[in-house]
Structure formats: structure tokens, C-alpha cells
């Protein structure tokens with residue numbers, strides 16, 4: 001499996017599946033959730049209404065509608081509460097469950113945003129190692145994982161995490 005980090009906007013990624021950092025309602029929001037719903041179009045919201053929400057750490061699959069990506073995997077990251085309330089395990093579960101939905105869909109390339117490190121306040125320096133490590137150790141048929149970072153700080157953090165991991 002190839003794992004890479006790029007700087008960019010996940011809504012234009014030409015991969016089989018993009019991951020959305022959603023909330024438990026799955027009915028849209030701000031951040032990457034808002035961008036994905038805006039780019040995918042109103043059919044996405046209609047489809048999500050039928051899903052009954054999503055628990056923190058879980059992931060649900062929808063079509064990509066007007067996105068270049070064929071699928072969207074909606075996952076709900078933990079809100080940062082200081083790091084002693086199971087946040088790392090819940091964040092790891094988001095990546096693991098998202099790869100499981102990708103496998104179920106037959107997706108071979110998956111783009112992730114930096115889950116929980118925006119509105120949910122998870123420090124990116126603590127989230128990136130969890131994200132990279134979980135993707136590295138999860139058994140999956142996915143051939144390419146791309147971390148799509150929306151700002152320089154996030155990009156530098158994931159890029160350096162991948163470099164240090166690949167050196168070991």
C-alpha cells in the first residue's frame with residue numbers, strides 16, 4: 001500500500017473514495033463536511049437522511065454523486081477533550097472503519113482529510129501519528145491512501161510523520 005500526503009482540497013480528488021469528517025447526524029456541517037456536501041450536491045443530503053446517523057468512530061458509505069470520487073465514506077471523529085477520554089482509540093477506529101467500508105465497496109484508492117483536527121480540536125501533532133499508524137497496520141485491499149491536507153501546518157505534520165515512519 002502506498003501512503004502519501006498532499007496539500008489540497010479533498011473535493012476534487014480523483015480517487016475511488018473520499019472520506020468525510022462528519023458529525024453524528026450525517027446531515028452536513030462546516031469544514032470538510034460542508035465542502036463535500038456543497039461539491040457532491042443536494043442528493044447527498046437526501047441519501048444521508050436515510051442512514052440514521054453515525055456513531056463516533058464508525059463509518060458509513062454513500063455514493064459520491066457530483067464528486068469525481070465514486071464513493072464518500074462518512075466517519076465521525078472524536079471531539080478533543082484533553083486526550084484522556086479515549087480520543088486516540090476513537091480516532092484510530094475512524095481510519096480502520098473507513099478502510100473497512102472502502103474494502104466493502106471495492107475502492108482501491110482512498111483520500112482522507114485530517115479527521116477531528118479542525119472544529120473538533122484534536123491537536124494535529126497528536127492526530128497524525130494515530131492516523132498514519134492505523135493506516136499502516138490495518139489489513140485492507142486499498143492500494144493507495146492519500147492524506148489531503150488543507151493547510152501548510154497540517155501538510156507538514158503528515159509529511160514529516162510519513163517520512164519518519166518510512167525511515168524506521
Ligand code: APR
Nearest residue numbers: 009010021023029030031032033035116117118119120150
Ligand atoms: N479538503 C481537505 N481538508 C479540508 C477541507 C477540504 N476541502 N476543508 C477543511 N479541511 C480540513 C480542516 O482544515 C481540518 O484540517 O479538514 C480537517 C478536519 O477539520 P473539520 O472539517 O473541521 O472536521 P473535524 O475537526 O473532524 O470536525 C467535524 O465539523 O464540519 C463539522 O459537521 C462537521 O460537526 C462536524 C465537525
